[in-house]
Amino acid sequence: MPIADGFERRLRPLLEEIVAVYGTPFHLYDARGIIDTHRAMAAAFAGVPYRQHFAVKALPNPAVLSLLLAEGSGLDCASPVELELARSVGAGGDDVVFTSNNTTPQEYELALKTGALITFDDRSLLDRADTLPETVAFRVSPHGLSAGSRLMGDAKATKFGVPVPELADAYREARRRGVTRFGIHGMTCANELDVDRAARAAVDVIELGARIAEDVGITLDYINVGGGLGIPYRPEDRPFDFTAYADAIVAARRRCFPRSTPRILMECGRYVTGPHGVLVTRVVNRCSKGQEIVGVDASMSALMRPGFYGAYHHVSLPFAAGRPESRYDVVGSLCENMDKFAIDRSLPDPRVGDIALVHDTGAHGHAMGFTYNGRLRPAELLLTPDGDVVEIRRAERFEDYVATVRTQPVPVLSAAARPAARTARATGEQE
Numbered sequence: 001m002p003i004a005d006g007f008e009r010r011l012r013p014l015l016e017e018i019v020a021v022y023g024t025p026f027h028l029y030d031a032r033g034i035i036d037t038h039r040a041m042a043a044a045f046a047g048v049p050y051r052q053h054f055a056v057k058a059l060p061n062p063a064v065l066s067l068l069l070a071e072g073s074g075l076d077c078a079s080p081v082e083l084e085l086a087r088s089v090g091a092g093g094d095d096v097v098f099t100s101n102n103t104t105p106q107e108y109e110l111a112l113k114t115g116a117l118i119t120f121d122d123r124s125l126l127d128r129a130d131t132l133p134e135t136v137a138f139r140v141s142p143h144g145l146s147a148g149s150r151l152m153g154d155a156k157a158t159k160f161g162v163p164v165p166e167l168a169d170a171y172r173e174a175r176r177r178g179v180t181r182f183g184i185h186g187m188t189c190a191n192e193l194d195v196d197r198a199a200r201a202a203v204d205v206i207e208l209g210a211r212i213a214e215d216v217g218i219t220l221d222y223i224n225v226g227g228g229l230g231i232p233y234r235p236e237d238r239p240f241d242f243t244a245y246a247d248a249i250v251a252a253r254r255r256c257f258p259r260s261t262p263r264i265l266m267e268c269g270r271y272v273t274g275p276h277g278v279l280v281t282r283v284v285n286r287c288s289k290g291q292e293i294v295g296v297d298a299s300m301s302a303l304m305r306p307g308f309y310g311a312y313h314h315v316s317l318p319f320a321a322g323r324p325e326s327r328y329d330v331v332g333s334l335c336e337n338m339d340k341f342a343i344d345r346s347l348p349d350p351r352v353g354d355i356a357l358v359h360d361t362g363a364h365g366h367a368m369g370f371t372y373n374g375r376l377r378p379a380e381l382l383l384t385p386d387g388d389v390v391e392i393r394r395a396e397r398f399e400d401y402v403a404t405v406r407t408q409p410v411p412v413l414s415a416a417a418r419p420a421a422r423t424a425r426a427t428g429e430q431e
Helices: 005-022 031-044 062-070 080-088 105-114 123-128 144-148 164-176 195-216 242-256 270-276 305-309 418-430
Strands: 026-030 050-055 074-077 096-099 117-120 135-140 181-186 220-224 263-266 277-288 292-296 325-331 340-348 355-359 379-383 389-393
Touching: 005 026, 005 031, 005 277, 005 355, 005 379, 026 031, 026 270, 031 050, 031 062, 031 242, 031 270, 031 379, 050 270, 062 074, 062 080, 062 389, 074 080, 080 096, 080 105, 096 105, 105 117, 105 123, 117 123, 117 181, 123 164, 135 164, 135 220, 164 181, 164 195, 181 195, 195 220, 195 242, 242 263, 270 277, 305 340
Parallel strands: 026 379, 050 074, 050 263, 074 096, 096 117, 117 135, 135 181, 181 220, 220 263, 292 325
Antiparallel strands: 026 277, 277 292, 277 355, 325 340, 379 389
């Protein structure tokens, strides 16, 4: 939906000047909005042991991660690179939740070395691990309302988590191997705006955790209800009622754990930063091809959600007020017909040179970017709480595009040596 009033008031007076001195396209994030959202989440859980761990995959920029860490957030990582990024900004130990899937032994050992809270996504990882962490948590497969999400799948169609019928045995095995502290993780939602559904899915995890703890005879140190809370991408969408969501979780925890106080953890990404970013681009072309087309200088390589998911992102021309409106496709310049930010969208008459904003790009925008067609990823800028605009990632250049290319090929397997090796193996077999 259109950016928040506060973001708009802070950005609009600066926008033309930023574009004039910096060019387009670029992503721009509002630090004040990000901070305010994190603080509001913490306030909703006031008086309860709670911590939000920002999902690094949503916006993996050190400046933003540092901003959130300073506010008390932890980080949620799912790969060695994300673990290294967390380390680089000073996050260590239980500042980090490592929640991955199909995890290799090397990745597991790295997470173990950092002291992160490790979520076991499947029983096989526990069986392969020679050393277990101090605290073991299992992610449960989507069940209850969480199984109704198109993106999450149900227990038969998902690649995530331990099936509910196998969960108790997994905890028993961890306890048999000497583990004394436990958590449980639920991947409950995906861009969910219905607070009742989201709360019910979180409560499902809390209730399941209580049953498992009683059945196995363990105490849960924490319950991680995951992330997946939605933001109102469309103008008609209603914002998610986070306070009501928190109230439902706190009430369920008190009801299900009357004699203990497991911490509540979350792993939200989109909800924290998504509404507080825009992709700033310019109109570079107008033409008619069965429909009216507005070409802009950003492409799907800077924001793939509309082309990949068919996702809606609001598009506006902030300095075109008063012009007659009509319907247009807003497109980029990739050699792909899905390279479209908007289809049949009502806009005031776009003109070449106009500034255009694609809204709600503060999560899964730049992070999901790619370099197909040599359309390189744009810069990331940050509007600071003091009103400054700073560059927190420069735009990619040709040297970045070819940075991993070997101008002198490096040998991997020598064709000349292979016949000799085969002969040696054959001789050995005969002997």
